[in-house]
Amino acid sequence: MSLTLDSYRLLGRSGLRVSPLALGTATFGTEWGWGAERDEARKLFDLYVERGGNFIDTANTYTEGSSERLLGEFARDHRESLVLATKYTTLRRPGDPNSGGSHRKSLFASVEASLRQLDTDYIDVLYLHVWDFTTPVEEILRGMDDLVRQGKILYVAISNAPAWQVSRMQTIADLRGWSPLVALQIEYNLIERTGERDLIPMAREMGLAVIPYSPLAGGVLSGKYGRADLTPADGASGGASGAPSEDGTRRNFNLALGTLTERNLAVADTVKEVAAELGRTPAQVALAWTLRKPGVTAPVIGARTPAQLEGNLGALDVYLTADQLARLDEASSIGLGFPHDMLAGDHIRRVTKGDLRIETRR
Ligand SMILES: NC(=O)c1ccc[n+]([C@@H]2O[C@H](COP(=O)([O-])OP(=O)(O)OC[C@H]3O[C@@H](n4cnc5c(N)ncnc54)[C@H](OP(=O)(O)O)[C@@H]3O)[C@@H](O)[C@H]2O)c1
DSSP states (O other), X not given: OOOOTTSOEEOSSSSOEEOSSEEEOTTBSSTTSSSBOHHHHHHHHHHHHHTTOOEEEOOTTGGGGHHXXXXXXXXXXXXXXXXXXXXEOSOSSTTOGGGXXXXXXXXXXXXXXXXXXXXXXXXXXXXXXXXXXXXXXXXXXXXXXXXXXXXXXXXXXXXXXXXXXHHHHHXXXXXXXXXXXXXXXXXXXXXXXXXXXXXXXXXXXXXXXXXXXXXXXXXXXXXXXXXXXXXXXXXXXXXXXXXXXXXXXXXXHHHHHTOOOHHHHHHXXXXXXXXXXXXXXXXHHHHHHHHTSTTBOOOEEOOSSHXXXXXXXXXGGOOOOHHHHHHHXXXXXXXXXXXXXXXXXXXXXXXXXXXXXXXXXX
């Protein structure tokens, strides 16, 4: 089926309609050494909204606050029709331990700061950004629910957390009548598929939309990197230090994060082969793979230039054949690990209700 940005999908077990591709805004602002200046960011926003896109992703600390500020400025005339998602927990002031974390003080202060930066009265979706291994889940859920009751946030969601904690939180929220989590944002792409072990099945079972981030693995799946890029280009200073790349791309950050490896370039090679067969770009093929995976609601796409965004939106009408999907799955396969590998074996006789009736009669 052909998709467009206004082929809206429901966000988890809620009635909220969102576009099948969300616009990521970590590229709004250049404070991180890559990204788009204000005028270029405006073009990215306008292009996405003109095509019917309504789901925009940011975070309190992206590009040191520039991302939220620019988004707030651009969204002013469209506020009601947009679903703005932001996040809390990352440290807002270095050295001040309570300016980050999942706890209530951090939550309330961060939401107030985001409301100011976004220049809005409410946040549509608030994610817990990064699990802090400290705050009791009741404190998080109760704080989020209080903010929902105050009308400052409409829906609550979570990112970067263990599956068992999210599952437990959802159960507690259900039992206590607190606002349920409606979405799970995780890295999920042809290079990072470990979410298939527990996170994605958990989200589907517990009513959370799966919102994959970094669907191009920071650009590696666009096919623009080669083996020469595996070696730091800037000699002694170390290209893998995360320092900005001379060409303005994320190459050095990808090296520093370990996303540029021989294995990952081999996955990108298969993506390029499939793209050549379809007459599409590798980025479109990689995005289409994530977009069409069962359980996925809306990948968050990243783009630094309008040309990249325009090209990436073309993923909406890319169809992969069963053979192409199988080759992409094979090239990027991971072991599911225990207990999934063990459970896949024939250790118990699985019976359907029909089988059971026949056996009982014997
Ligand atoms: N929840 C979280 O913890 C979390 C973490 C990360 C991201 N996110 C969200 O997800 C969004 C997207 O993440 P991401 O930026 O990592 O996504 P991505 O799609 O994996 O990478 C985007 C980058 O790839 C390059 N690129 C994009 N399209 C291209 C094309 N057609 N051809 C060549 N290069 C292309 C650009 O970098 P260069 O041109 O500079 O190389 C661009 O900045 C973010 O904006 C943010 O909203 C959330």
